Amino acid sequence: MIRTIRVIGIGMGDPTHVTGEAARALSTVDVFLVADKGEATADLVAARQAVCDALIPADHAYRFVEVADPRRGPDAERDDTAYGRGVRDWHAARVAAYADVIEALPPDETTVGFLVWGDPAFYDSTIRIVDALVEHWATRGLAVEHDVIAGISAPQLLAARHRIPLNRIGAPIHVTTGRRLVDEYDPALGDVVVMLDGRLACADLADAFPDLELFWGAYLGTPDELLVRGRLADVVGEVRRVRAEARERHGWVMDTYLLRPPGGASADPAPGGFPAIGPLTDGVVTVRPLVAADWTVLRDEHNNEESLRWDFVGRPLTDDEARLRAARAPREWRLGRAARFVMVDTATGEGAGVIGVMRMGPPGLGLVGYGVLPQFRGRGFTTRALRLVARWAFEEAGVDRLELGHKADNVASGRAAARAGFTAEGRLRQRLPNPDGTRSDEIYYAMTRDGLAPDSPR
Numbered sequence: 001m002i003r004t005i006r007v008i009g010i011g012m013g014d015p016t017h018v019t020g021e022a023a024r025a026l027s028t029v030d031v032f033l034v035a036d037k038g039e040a041t042a043d044l045v046a047a048r049q050a051v052c053d054a055l056i057p058a059d060h061a062y063r064f065v066e067v068a069d070p071r072r073g074p075d076a077e078r079d080d081t082a083y084g085r086g087v088r089d090w091h092a093a094r095v096a097a098y099a100d101v102i103e104a105l106p107p108d109e110t111t112v113g114f115l116v117w118g119d120p121a122f123y124d125s126t127i128r129i130v131d132a133l134v135e136h137w138a139t140r141g142l143a144v145e146h147d148v149i150a151g152i153s154a155p156q157l158l159a160a161r162h163r164i165p166l167n168r169i170g171a172p173i174h175v176t177t178g179r180r181l182v183d184e185y186d187p188a189l190g191d192v193v194v195m196l197d198g199r200l201a202c203a204d205l206a207d208a209f210p211d212l213e214l215f216w217g218a219y220l221g222t223p224d225e226l227l228v229r230g231r232l233a234d235v236v237g238e239v240r241r242v243r244a245e246a247r248e249r250h251g252w253v254m255d256t257y258l259l260r261p262p263g264g265a266s267a268d269p270a271p272g273g274f275p276a277i278g279p280l281t282d283g284v285v286t287v288r289p290l291v292a293a294d295w296t297v298l299r300d301e302h303n304n305e306e307s308l309r310w311d312f313v314g315r316p317l318t319d320d321e322a323r324l325r326a327a328r329a330p331r332e333w334r335l336g337r338a339a340r341f342v343m344v345d346t347a348t349g350e351g352a353g354v355i356g357v358m359r360m361g362p363p364g365l366g367l368v369g370y371g372v373l374p375q376f377r378g379r380g381f382t383t384r385a386l387r388l389v390a391r392w393a394f395e396e397a398g399v400d401r402l403e404l405g406h407k408a409d410n411v412a413s414g415r416a417a418a419r420a421g422f423t424a425e426g427r428l429r430q431r432l433p434n435p436d437g438t439r440s441d442e443i444y445y446a447m448t449r450d451g452l453a454p455d456s457p458r
């Protein structure tokens, strides 16, 4: 009867990569379950067998049981939702298959081991499957212990082989899959480790980001190990060729790589990002870059009757939505997508509203948005904040023209803009949606660099 399940990371196949803790754990297992995974199975089972033979003392009896892996769908053709659903169905089928095999074990085989390639924490479902198995037996009144033993992962071995750290000083590491790489790649991510890449997705980045440094490794930890390093555009052809030849020889290929932005610079600031600044003030109103802690100002500026009336949708923000928007603001700033500020009452330090400049349309254009909390309205805060932000945008952020618009009936908004030096340029018919499904005309304003009042505050 099953009593214990051990999930053991065995590194990349070489017995010398197995930690002392994992080696001790191996010697306590009665039955190792291995999934029959098709083309790479024979090699993988042989590698696991070699690890066990090398590390488990001869007087400890153990055996391997292969469990047929349920068929998995055509992942490459699926969108993310179908892919996620497919993987979940496949996991459920695997749980059922393992439960059947384990429940049929003889009574003296009480410790079952799962040997995990690399480390169980990196793109491996074993822990989730074991959790489901433990839960399956718990609902039947059977308590099964389980533990997890770490192993050397492919990214760790890649870094060791290339003799590099994966991160730059104080910077993050982004670990992702080949499936996601092209969609989510942005140099601001910094160092990006790619796994589970059946088709060398980095080749699709070579035109846009030729100077990325590629550190590539395949069959790491095996006698067939392959390493390539160099400027992406220069080496991607070689990697493609080496990879195709290796796949031909082995029938399968497992590779991992790191993409590093050039120059050893940290990810910040991103090219084109807004410059970092401290608070700007005219003595009455202060504006400073909005940070996660300002989420209540962002929420309260949106969630009041007046603001919701002029909103496109008219739905209040939930606290979570407001937290997320505020938390994203520093990154939008660094990437140069939007410079979001919180307006503060200088006298009290209280948050009074929000104002932002979004980069959109032709180069040099900034779209301004703003809103003030009800208790601060009628005190000229918007006009003051607009002057501060306009001067910063023209003088420090490389903006040549600021634009803003408001619903035709929202005269207070237009008045604040005009006082700050914006000029009405026209009426755009039915441009802005209303919560009741109708549309309103928009009055469009703009200010150019030369429109900045000489006496506007610095």
Ligand SMILES: C[S@@+](CC[C@H](N)C(=O)[O-])C[C@H]1O[C@@H](n2cnc3c(N)ncnc32)[C@H](O)[C@@H]1O
Pocket (backbone or CB within 6 Å): 012, 116, 117, 118, 119, 120, 121, 122, 123, 124, 152, 153, 154, 155, 194, 195, 196, 197, 217, 218, 219, 220, 221, 222, 254, 255, 256
């Ligand atoms: C299912 S994930 C398992 C990762 C594993 N748990 C780890 O810690 O590295 C399989 C992916 O790991 C990477 N990988 C596994 N073995 C590798 C090896 N020997 N050399 C290079 N990459 C490997 C490849 O990116 C492969 O697509």
